[in-house]
Amino acid sequence: MNGIGSLIGSHSVNAEDVLSAPAGIAEVRWVLLGASPRRALRAALQGLLEEGAVLRACRVRRAKFKPGRKLTVHYDAWVRSGGTDLRRSVVAVWDRGEGGIHLDPRASALEGEAVAAGLAAPFRGLFARLPGWNVSVLVSPLDPRFPQLIRLSDPRHVAAMLAGPLSQASGVGYRISTIRYRPGERHVLRYEPSAAPVAPTRAVFAKLSRSDADVARAFRVATRVADRLDASGGETRALRPLAAVAEDGVILFPEVSGRPLSELLCRHDGVTWHLQRAGRALRALHSGPASLAGALDGRDFATEVEAVRRASEHICALLPRTGAVITHTLERARSAYDRLPPEAPTFTHGDFKADHLWVSGGGLTVLDFGSCAIGDPALDVGKFLADLRWWSSLSGRGSASVRGAFLESYGAEGSEARLLRARVYEALFLVVFAAHRVPLYHPGWAERTARLVQHARALLGQLP
Numbered sequence: 077m078n079g080i081g082s083l084i085g086s087h088s089v090n091a092e093d094v095l096s097a098p099a100g101i102a103e104v105r106w107v108l109l110g111a112s113p114r115r116a117l118r119a120a121l122q123g124l125l126e127e128g129a130v131l132r133a134c135r136v137r138r139a140k141f142k143p144g145r146k147l148t149v150h151y152d153a154w155v156r157s158g159g160t161d162l163r164r165s166v167v168a169v170w171d172r173g174e175g176g177i178h179l180d181p182r183a184s185a186l187e188g189e190a191v192a193a194g195l196a197a198p199f200r201g202l203f204a205r206l207p208g209w210n211v212s213v214l215v216s217p218l219d220p221r222f223p224q225l226i227r228l229s230d231p232r233h234v235a236a237m238l239a240g241p242l243s244q245a246s247g248v249g250y251r252i253s254t255i256r257y258r259p260g261e262r263h264v265l266r267y268e269p270s271a272a273p274v275a276p277t278r279a280v281f282a283k284l285s286r287s288d289a290d291v292a293r294a295f296r297v298a299t300r301v302a303d304r305l306d307a308s309g310g311e312t313r314a315l316r317p318l319a320a321v322a323e324d325g326v327i328l329f330p331e332v333s334g335r336p337l338s339e340l341l342c343r344h345d346g347v348t349w350h351l352q353r354a355g356r357a358l359r360a361l362h363s364g365p366a367s368l369a370g371a372l373d374g375r376d377f378a379t380e381v382e383a384v385r386r387a388s389e390h391i392c393a394l395l396p397r398t399g400a401v402i403t404h405t406l407e408r409a410r411s412a413y414d415r416l417p418p419e420a421p422t423f424t425h426g427d428f429k430a431d432h433l434w435v436s437g438g439g440l441t442v443l444d445f446g447s448c449a450i451g452d453p454a455l456d457v458g459k460f461l462a463d464l465r466w467w468s469s470l471s472g473r474g475s476a477s478v479r480g481a482f483l484e485s486y487g488a489e490g491s492e493a494r495l496l497r498a499r500v501y502e503a504l505f506l507v508v509f510a511a512h513r514v515p516l517y518h519p520g521w522a523e524r525t526a527r528l529v530q531h532a533r534a535l536l537g538q539l540p
Contacts, residue, residue: 108517120204129157129198139516143393157198165216165257177212183220219259241319279331295320298445312357312440334436341467348481353440355485362453369423375451387511398526405533417493428456429463458501506532
């Protein structure tokens with residue numbers, strides 16, 4: 077760590093070094109924490125601000141490294157303007173110079189549209205290119221691949237769009253905030269109604285993503301899931317969408333009250349009942365009629381293994397020894413899965429985890445249906461078990477009791493082969509968590525990542 081610290085404070089690294097084949101964690105951490113790149117980013121953002129506005133803070137929120145190709149860094153920027161502190165989402169993309177982000181005339185027109193409508197304020201521009209660094213900087217709500225994000229950030233358009241689904245007069249005003257800003261991938265916006273007598277009582281969330289390109293189909297899937305859980309008669313329901321707006325490529329959801337189950341798992345606070353509800357709800361989805369799956373795409377084990385390999389590319393590049401363990405683990409997972417008895421594909425949630433289960437009023441609400449597919453139900457079980465291991469490790473307590481509560485209610489009897497396949501999926505998702513959940517800028521990144529990967533390998537070693 078001393079070597080990394082001295083490198084961060086020095087000028088011995090340049091932009092080309094970061095994406096080169098022999099780049100290591102020291103070079104990546106230099107981009108994320110080093111004085112020189114941070115000064116360059118701050119200068120670029122300050123240059124985009126209106127006169128009198130001041131950039132007060134710019135903090136790393138997320139980093140995604142694709143070795144040899146690009147490094148994408150997400151920031152929260154706080155700007156002081158007119159006596160008020162405002163937060164804006166910013167993304168900086170480091171590239172190799174060729175194929176970097178450049179605004180074409182259409183994207184420049186989008187930027188101008190946002191500025192003219194006052195949606196960029198306190199910024200006077202939403203894009204900057206730092207050629208000496210090969211860095212592109214985008215500020216929300218600009219995204220050339222999602223041009224509708226501009227109008228979906230316009231209070232006037234939002235009021236008119238929501239008037240139908242919410243049965244409200246178009247005069248209701250909304251405060252718009254960015255929940256997730258992932259240019260080229262997905263976005264989530266929050267619409268907070270103004271305190272007017274006719275305003276709805278709950279906020280509305282707008283979700284845009286590449287996977288929801290057919291918003292009408294995604295709306296039908298989410299509605300079918302809600303119908304299925306309602307019909308199952310349990311204490312778990314699904315978040316029912318309000319509407320799909322095809323012309324804006326967006327799905328609207330109501331705000332959910334309560335807290336995510338992950339918060340309770342971190343404290344190990346009264347989670348048994350909620351885990352039992354989660355198990356029964358997942359079983360109800362897996363045993364649902366064929367109509368529940370509708371025209372969903374299929375997902376197979378080979379596809380999942382390839383997704384894990386892609387997700388862990390940066391680990392293999394930055395930590396070669398841990399990368400070798402990942403390669404061995406994926407090969408062993410393929411071998412183990414192929415030996416286990418298969419079963420007919422069913423409806424799968426695809427992203428069943430504690431962050432997508434909200435606890436309120438004694439009940440449980442299932443969220444996020446963008447990953448639903450036809451596939452092996454063991455995927456959902458394995459991902460949730462891996463998720464329970466993750467949150468239990470953060471609480472410092474064992475996961476045996478929470479896993480037992482979930483599996484007992486899911487109905488492990490008669491599902492021995494499914495549970496064995498779930499353990500293979502669990503190992504895969506522990507590798508995914510090592511790739512996605514341990515921040516590159518965390519000082520213990522290497523150690524935590526290696527520990528998770530070793531745990532995944534050990535799980536496969538325990539299979540009969």
